[in-house]
Amino acid sequence: MNARSVIGVFLVLLLLLITAGCTQTTPPATPTPTAVETRAPEVPTPVPTTLSLTPGPTQTLPEVWGLEIQVMSNGVAIDPLITFSVQGGKGLNFIQQIDVKVTRSDGVVETGSITKPLYKGKEISLASTTAPGYRDRAEVWATTPQGDKVKIFDDYVAFRTYH
Numbered sequence: 001m002n003a004r005s006v007i008g009v010f011l012v013l014l015l016l017l018i019t020a021g022c023t024q025t026t027p028p029a030t031p032t033p034t035a036v037e038t039r040a041p042e043v044p045t046p047v048p049t050t051l052s053l054t055p056g057p058t059q060t061l062p063e064v065w066g067l068e069i070q071v072m073s074n075g076v077a078i079d080p081l082i083t084f085s086v087q088g089g090k091g092l093n094f095i096q097q098i099d100v101k102v103t104r105s106d107g108v109v110e111t112g113s114i115t116k117p118l119y120k121g122k123e124i125s126l127a128s129t130t131a132p133g134y135r136d137r138a139e140v141w142a143t144t145p146q147g148d149k150v151k152i153f154d155d156y157v158a159f160r161t162y163h
Helices: 003-023
Strands: 068-073 081-088 097-103 109-115 123-127 135-143 149-158
Touching (some): 081 097, 097 123, 109 123
Antiparallel strands (some): 097 109
16 A cells, blocks of 8 residues: 555545534533413302202293203112203204203202214213102203203103102
């Protein structure tokens, strides 16, 4: 090997060594976290309300939005439920949502919703009470295409009835 070749190889290696060191980037400095003031969410002051077990007035949906809702107790003492079941009607394609509420005779309130798509047999069940003589109040609201809520059912539902 002649001296020119050795010097050429040496210069190429030196050039590669220099450029390799120059292309390394230093990692970016980790920013120090700044303290962000967090405020606790404001809790609204509860307004005392009286729990009513007395059914109130209901409204009738226009005929084109009519729905038939069946409300009944399952009568099972181990797992007492009130079932709200859609049984049909012209409003199946128009009513946006059905909201249900059970005000139990022991003071507990349960709520739920039956959402679209509505069809015959679609249902929701909420817990009820079992003590003899107790009646729970069931309420049903239908949300119209305009977004209005119309109360279509409000009545007592007995745990068991004997005929």
